[in-house]
Amino acid sequence: MSRARLPMDWEVARLRVLFAAMLVAFGVIEAALWRIQVARGPAYRRDLARQSVRRVRIPGPRGRIFDARGRPLAENRPAFGLALYLEELRPRTRRATLTGEVARVIEELSAVLGLPPQTTPADLRVHIQKRLPLPFVVWRNLPDTAVARWAEMGSRLPGVDLYPEPVRAYPEGTAACHVLGYVRRAEIDVDAEEPFHYHLSEMAGAAGVEKVYDHLLRGRAGGRLVRVDAAGYRYDDLGGTEPRPGHDLRLAIDLDLQRAAEDALGEHAGALVALDPASGAVLAMASRPGFDPNAFVPSIPADEWSRLAQDPATPLLNRAAAGAYAPGSTFKPIVALAAWQAGRAQAETTHTCPGHFTIGGARFRCWDTLGHGPVDMPHAIRYSCNVYFFHIGLATGPDLIAAAARAAGLGRRTGIDLDHEAAGLVPDPAWKRRAWRDAWRDGDTCNLSIGQGPISATPLQMAVLAAAIANGGRRVTPHLLTAVRAPGEDDFAPHPAPAPEPIGWPAAALRCLAAGMRDVVMADDGTGRRMRVAGFELAGKTGTAEYGRKEEGRKRGWMIAFGPVERPRLAVAMVVEDAVSGGTTVAPRLQRFFAAALGIPTPPRRNS
Amino acid sequence: MRPDRPTAFRMLGRVDPTMLVTAAALTAGGIAFIYSAGRQSAALSVLWQKQLGWAGVAAGGMVAVVATGYRRLLAAAPALYLLSAAVLVMTLAFGVTINGARCWLNFFGVQLQPSEFAKLAAILLLARELGRTDKPAEHWGELFRAALIAGVPFGLILLQPDLGTAMVLLPVTMAMLFAAGMRLRHLAALVLLGLLLLPVAWLLLDGYQKERVRVFLDPWRDPLGSGWNKIQSELAVGSGGLWGKGWLAGTQNMLGYLPRPVAPTDFIFSVIAEETGFVGATALIALYALLLFGGLRAALRAPDRPGMLLAVGVSTLLFSHVFVNLAMTIGLLPITGLPLPLVSYGGSFLIATGVALGMLQSLHAHRPDPA
Numbered sequence: 019m020s021r022a023r024l025p026m027d028w029e030v031a032r033l034r035v036l037f038a039a040m041l042v043a044f045g046v047i048e049a050a051l052w053r054i055q056v057a058r059g060p061a062y063r064r065d066l067a068r069q070s071v072r073r074v075r076i077p078g079p080r081g082r083i084f085d086a087r088g089r090p091l092a093e094n095r096p097a098f099g100l101a102l103y104l105e106e107l108r109p110r111t112r113r114a115t116l117t118g119e120v121a122r123v124i125e126e127l128s129a130v131l132g133l134p135p136q137t138t139p140a141d142l143r144v145h146i147q148k149r150l151p152l153p154f155v156v157w158r159n160l161p162d163t164a165v166a167r168w169a170e171m172g173s174r175l176p177g178v179d180l181y182p183e184p185v186r187a188y189p190e191g192t193a194a195c196h197v198l199g200y201v202r203r204a205e206i207d208v209d210a211e212e213p214f215h216y217h218l219s220e221m222a223g224a225a226g227v228e229k230v231y232d233h234l235l236r237g238r239a240g241g242r243l244v245r246v247d248a249a250g251y252r253y254d255d256l257g258g259t260e261p262r263p264g265h266d267l268r269l270a271i272d273l274d275l276q277r278a279a280e281d282a283l284g285e286h287a288g289a290l291v292a293l294d295p296a297s298g299a300v301l302a303m304a305s306r307p308g309f310d311p312n313a314f315v316p317s318i319p320a321d322e323w324s325r326l327a328q329d330p331a332t333p334l335l336n337r338a339a340a341g342a343y344a345p346g347s348t349f350k351p352i353v354a355l356a357a358w359q360a361g362r363a364q365a366e367t368t369h370t371c372p373g374h375f376t377i378g379g380a381r382f383r384c385w386d387t388l389g390h391g392p393v394d395m396p397h398a399i400r401y402s403c404n405v406y407f408f409h410i411g412l413a414t415g416p417d418l419i420a421a422a423a424r425a426a427g428l429g430r431r432t433g434i435d436l437d438h439e440a441a442g443l444v445p446d447p448a449w450k451r452r453a454w455r456d457a458w459r460d461g462d463t464c465n466l467s468i469g470q471g472p473i474s475a476t477p478l479q480m481a482v483l484a485a486a487i488a489n490g491g492r493r494v495t496p497h498l499l500t501a502v503r504a505p506g507e508d509d510f511a512p513h514p515a516p517a518p519e520p521i522g523w524p525a526a527a528l529r530c531l532a533a534g535m536r537d538v539v540m541a542d543d544g545t546g547r548r549m550r551v552a553g554f555e556l557a558g559k560t561g562t563a564e565y566g567r568k569e570e571g572r573k574r575g576w577m578i579a580f581g582p583v584e585r586p587r588l589a590v591a592m593v594v595e596d597a598v599s600g601g602t603t604v605a606p607r608l609q610r611f612f613a614a615a616l617g618i619p620t621p622p623r624r625n626s
Numbered sequence: 627m628r629p630d631r632p633t634a635f636r637m638l639g640r641v642d643p644t645m646l647v648t649a650a651a652l653t654a655g656g657i658a659f660i661y662s663a664g665r666q667s668a669a670l671s672v673l674w675q676k677q678l679g680w681a682g683v684a685a686g687g688m689v690a691v692v693a694t695g696y697r698r699l700l701a702a703a704p705a706l707y708l709l710s711a712a713v714l715v716m717t718l719a720f721g722v723t724i725n726g727a728r729c730w731l732n733f734f735g736v737q738l739q740p741s742e743f744a745k746l747a748a749i750l751l752l753a754r755e756l757g758r759t760d761k762p763a764e765h766w767g768e769l770f771r772a773a774l775i776a777g778v779p780f781g782l783i784l785l786q787p788d789l790g791t792a793m794v795l796l797p798v799t800m801a802m803l804f805a806a807g808m809r810l811r812h813l814a815a816l817v818l819l820g821l822l823l824l825p826v827a828w829l830l831l832d833g834y835q836k837e838r839v840r841v842f843l844d845p846w847r848d849p850l851g852s853g854w855n856k857i858q859s860e861l862a863v864g865s866g867g868l869w870g871k872g873w874l875a876g877t878q879n880m881l882g883y884l885p886r887p888v889a890p891t892d893f894i895f896s897v898i899a900e901e902t903g904f905v906g907a908t909a910l911i912a913l914y915a916l917l918l919f920g921g922l923r924a925a926l927r928a929p930d931r932p933g934m935l936l937a938v939g940v941s942t943l944l945f946s947h948v949f950v951n952l953a954m955t956i957g958l959l960p961i962t963g964l965p966l967p968l969v970s971y972g973g974s975f976l977i978a979t980g981v982a983l984g985m986l987q988s989l990h991a992h993r994p995d996p997a
Contacts, residue, residue, distance in 0.1 A: 025926060025934065028762070032805055036938065037922045040945050044911050047952045054864045054956055055904040062864030 074244055077220035078237015079184050081264030085273040090189055092198055097185040098165050101153035106177035123175055124156055130171050131164045151244050155181050158316060186221055186315045192308045194276050196336035199226020200314040227498060230435050234265040266503040268510050270299035278614035279304035282607040288594035289337035289477045295485035295580060295589035298494025305337040339434060342442040342474035343593060346561030347402045348576045349469025351531050354395060356422035357410040358527040365530040368394045371405035377460050399534030402545045404468050411467025416458060419466055420446035425521050427482045427493050428475050434496045442475040477591045480578050485589035488580035491528055492518035535559050536583050548605035551612045556581035560600030572596055575603040588615060634693035640991035645920035648913050649968060649983055653681050656969035662874050663889035663897045673890050673971050680973040684980025691984025700932050703750040710747040713740040714782040729786040741791045742978035744779040749939035751775050752802050757932030762807025772799055789835055790962030794946045801942035802935050839960045860957045863899040870903030890971040892963050895955040914948050924989040933989050940982045
């Protein structure tokens with residue numbers, strides 16, 4: 019084989035030193051192992067056998083949600099349950115079993131409280147098997163009378179104690195329910211890196227602000243080390259880390275405006291959105307029918323959930339942001355702006371309305387079959403004259419109308435901080451070719467010009483449109499969250515809102531529109547005159563859109579509005595299902611809303 | 627072809643049976659305890675089968691290295707070194723990030739850790755360069771050359787950042803310099819310099835690394851968080867006692883006190899020590915000593931100086947992994963993510979260890995026959 023190479027003496031010596039050093043290092047390990055395993059092994063084994071440590075995860079309390087004036091919309095209330103501490107009930111004799119002992123105590127307690135137990139023997143078996151060191155909660159969320167009765171008579175029973183638990187509470191009940199959303203019991207992340215042995219129940223946002231800002235609202239979980247003995251019973255507490263509560267949120271919602279909005283809707287299905295036209299802050303967002311988020315706490319019974327989820331009236335749907343409907347005549351301001359920008363119409367542009375309009379063999383009617391006669395743009399808005407908008411719509415063409423609608427924010431989500439927002443639809447010839455494989459016809463343009471046909475918009479989008487007309491042509495991003503308070507802080511830190519963006523509407527066109535919309539409300543022959551509030555100049559635009567099957571003749575009444583005209587504080591969109599028309603059904607409701615809303619910030623006290 | 631030219635086949639017949647059996651025993655034992663550590667979780671229960679597959683690949687790597695012969699590897703050392711440096715750069719650029727370190731590269735769906743192979747390439751080049759002459763390496767120039775060769779992969783691995791894997795290059799380079807005959811004064815100066823640089827190194831550590839050192843000094847500062855592994859690992863080892871609780875009977879592991887993801891990998895020794903006790907742990911250490919003895923014997927009998935240095939480098943690499951891993955498990959060193967050769971679960975390192983053992987075996991096969 020290879021020729022022999024005799025290593026030099028110093029090489030041999032150094033290799034031996036190297037190996038010796040490795041052996042010495044192993045010797046050190048061996049010595050340490052001897053010390054740990056043999057010399058102190060019995061101590062370690064005792065530790066392990068008698069005092070094994072279990073880690074219990076304790077969720078941090080959820081942050082609270084306040085309205086713009088600091089009134090609580092969602093908070094935590096202590097609820098009392100009764101729990102059995104199993105280590106105190108462990109069987110004393112060989113004949114007794116833990117299940118037997120526990121069943122006996124539960125029976126006695128049940129008699130004292132006059133309440134049937136909320137748990138089954140199967141629950142108990144699972145608990146003993148999986149969660150032995152934790153108290154077994156037999157009753158949760160006890161009524162005060164039961165707590166009092168237990169304190170009086172039941173406290174002599176061994177191993178039973180009150181079990182306080184924070185519970186989500188919505189003090190205003192159904193108010194702003196779609197904005198707030200609701201919570202559900204959080205899923206346990208079993209594959210988490212941190213090996214917790216037991217988890218106490220935690221709530222997670224499942225809808226609305228509770229869901230969108232769950233990451234802020236949820237506290238940081240703490241942990242407790244519980245020593246258990248060989249049989250698995252709790253031995254003692256070793257302490258641990260405290261949970262941290264979540265962040266508190268302040269919304270733009272003003273509870274007074276919110277209540278006024280919900281009163282305006284009453285029992286009618288529909289929605290109302292009120293924005294601050296300058297910033298896009300959502301001052302009120304109401305949708306009816308609604309639900310009581312308290313019903314989801316601590317958990318919603320299955321039958322109640324299926325009743326809510328399957329109700330044809332869709333009480334869980336937030337019609338204000340997730341419902342997209344044909345806007346009807348409230349879309350006409352967009353058509354007017356599109357025509358103006360295209361150079362096809364101005365304030366003085368006049369068309370004569372004979373009460374009907376014929377194109378391509380189809381006859382379109384104005385809502386007033388007697389006709390409006392010759393009308394200019396402000397009057398066409400005031401009377402909501404369909405024929406006028408057929409003329410200028412056809413002259414402008416569907417692509418420019420669609421472009422103007424998109425510029426105003428229709429056909430895409432506004433970006434509000436809510437889940438399940440609908441985008442709505444702005445149809446144009448390209449869309450019709452794609453979706454219906456059909457050519458766009460003049461009749462489609464006529465439908466689009468009066469906000470009918472496949473076009474749809476959410477009340478929230480229409481409120482953004484109202485705000486843009488009110489604020490001089492800027493598109494706001496509606497938002498709910500205005501400030502956040504970190505745990506342990508005294509003050510809220512403002513939450514930045516996206517800045518409004520100029521749309522580029524001509525100032526003259528806006529002035530003309532605003533004048534026309536003012537007349538809708540303030541003129542005696544305006545379609546929205548029923549919205550008038552004494553002492554205030556308001557502006558609006560009514561709309562009526564058919565929906566459902568034609569023979570049913572169901573209509574949605576719409577209105578967009580803002581006011582006061584000289585210094586708008588509110589921009590509003592409202593839709594009501596099964597309405598007669600926007601002017602008769604919606605205007606009086608908005609009148610009630612504006613009366614309440616404008617009275618609120620400065621109580622009506624006139625210095626004369 | 628010269629008649630005495632060794633064929634690959636003949637070389638395979640001349641391997642060291644003791645080292646072969648030792649390595650096989652360690653690998654088999656490792657698989658047994660990976661099985662034990664993975665039983666509690668569905669995701670981990672298949673690891674022992676995967677490790678069996680990796681062991682097959684590693685054995686193939688070993689055979690391939692012996693068949694190739696260590697001399698061809700030394701001849702190719704510059705190319706292998708440059709290739710490995712390039713792959714390390716690629717890892718930094720396109721690697722997969724796991725636990726905050728970008729040290730994995732995707733090869734056709736298989737994730738590999740290039741740093742394990744880069745270390746071997748560095749050892750090959752060091753052996754070749756330090757073995758150019760038969761004279762002792764007594765000059766600073768050789769020291770700087772060695773520092774440069776080790777420094778490139780060291781820096782690239784440190785950038786990932788994988789401190790533990792990078793640090794292993796230090797004792798390896800020192801041992802090779804020592805075996806190459808460097809003056810003890812120079813070595814002492816190097817060690818002193820290293821100690822002086824420690825405070826600087828502290829500043830360069832990441833937050834989680836500093837936390838590991840602090841936890842090493844006081845594990846109860848965060849008993850639920852970062853101190854948990856150390857406390858539970860020591861408890862597992864300690865409760866094993868003299869004879870252990872028996873295979874598959876380690877309660878620490880079973881109850882999930884040892885975090886499940888690390889039990890089959892970096893903390894496999896605490897599972898072994900809990901289940902087989904002091905006796906089993908000692909047997910494991912004895913197997914490693916036997917393996918290292920084979921490695922250093924290969925160094926002593928090496929037919930040339932680069933071969934001798936190669937054996938020293940590879941042996942020191944294996945030793946460093948064993949020592950740091952065991953010391954960390956029983957609380958003598960801070961926690962670093964260094965796996966236990968042949969025993970810890972992990973494909974890249976098992977294959978790299980197979981290749982490394984192949985180099986030792988190739989040296990053994992080239993040993994001069996008694997005249």
